[in-house]
Amino acid sequence: MGSHITHRAAVLGSPIEHSKSPVLHNTGYKALGLDQWEYDRFECTGDMLPGIVSGADETYCGFSVTMPSKFAALEFADEVTERACAIGSANTLLRTATGWRADNTDVDGIRGALGELLGGASLAGKHAIVIGSGGTARPAIWALIEAGVARITVLNRSDRTAELQTLFDETPTTLAYAPLEHLHIEADVVVSTVPSAAIAGLEDTLAIAPVLDVIYDPWPTPLVEVTRAKGLKAVGGHVMLAHQSYGQFEQFTGMDAPRDAMREALEESLGISEEH
Template sequence: MGSHITHRAAVLGSPIEHSKSPVLHNAGYKALGLDHWEYERFECTGDMLPGLVSGADENFHGFSVTMPSKFAALNFADEVTPRARAIGSANTLLRTTHGWRADNTDVDGIRGALGELLNGTSLSGKHAVVIGSGGTARPAIWALIEAGVSHITVLNRSDRTSELQSLFDETPTLLSYAPLDSTPTDADVVVSTVPSAGIAGLEASLAIAPVLDVIYDPWPTPLVEAARAAGLKAVGGHVMLAYQSYGQFEQFTGMEAPRDAMRQALEESLGISEAV
């Protein structure tokens, strides 16, 4: 791209070589003719993040942040959005006149994927099952609460709901726990935030409602296959990945994300070609 690059952004994490963020953002730049923009990737652990970001030259407008650096990004930032603070991690750092602002657009990712999964059907007053209680469970819960669900059951090997309770404190949404191998009897949506190996053999008992599986490689996942075999709709983590990138793109560039071009580039790079 040469010396005419004047605007930069990048993704930080470790390992980083498989990140699809450069595919998404660079496709967006290309679609809008932003040939003076470039998006890169940097190997970055949590310990490395403060030095790397504070040492970045002024051409860098923002950073996408993946594991294991999302907690460091939150702690490093000069300013934190309410949702990033509540979730306890950040996947976005934006340069501002005051320093760096942390946000969590994983919420947008979950919201967008749920919108496609449910075809716009409201979740208000509904029951959601969330599998897992780790890093991705928190933005999933935040998005579900925002969508108005009345009850979230968290399925996990151990009861870690005490760590999640603060997300529910200011809301009317109920939180309950069930063991991973229990079969939920009713749900309007199932969101799995765990690796496929973590629920191996349990897929049929978990696929009781439309499924959002945050995993997308390899695709389709066993849980998605189980849902589709049961005649239920399912979407994968690549849909979430696309939607979380749009907000980052808009924060970094100040321009509306060309969603179709970004989504198409992502699906081509993953070898996924399915109508949504």
């Protein structure tokens, strides 16, 4: 560590050694000539988060937060953005003059990935399918509601829509449930937020519209392969990962993220080469 480092950020989570956040952020610093910036990673469970963040010296401007620490990050923060509060978890902690602010840039990740998937076409009034109802489903739903979809059908093995209903309160978007195995509906876009194993054997049934699959390792996923084989567009979780990092980078540094450089470094580190 050079003594010239005056600004730091880091990613917190467990396990953390496979995190691609250091690649994204450090590439961004390098591209902008921010030699005094450094981005690190720390093993951190939810229980450990308050100690790590409050013990961080003044050079730490912010933290990216991955599982299982996203709930702890929200709870720890002194202030919380509207979307992080609604989603119920935070992936970003930013040092402020009065403490720490929690945000959830997974929404930006989903929004950016959907923009690439649909070529910027509007989702206003459309029907979206979200597969799963766990941690990533919530920012996906928030982003889809923001995009103006008329209805969202959540596919899951069990009906957990009651837990998601608060996201729909005070919005015109309607929520419905369908079991995974009995899909007989049409949709304009499909967002899968579950591991590939959870939908093994169902890919053909689910690939009924352009697909955003939040999984990127191993790549391509079976769902993405089946979707593309049908002549439909599909994008993966690495696109979401890149887009969620841009907002974090900008919150931490106050500068525009060098998106192309960050994206290229991410894809290179994952061994993915795609047109975008």
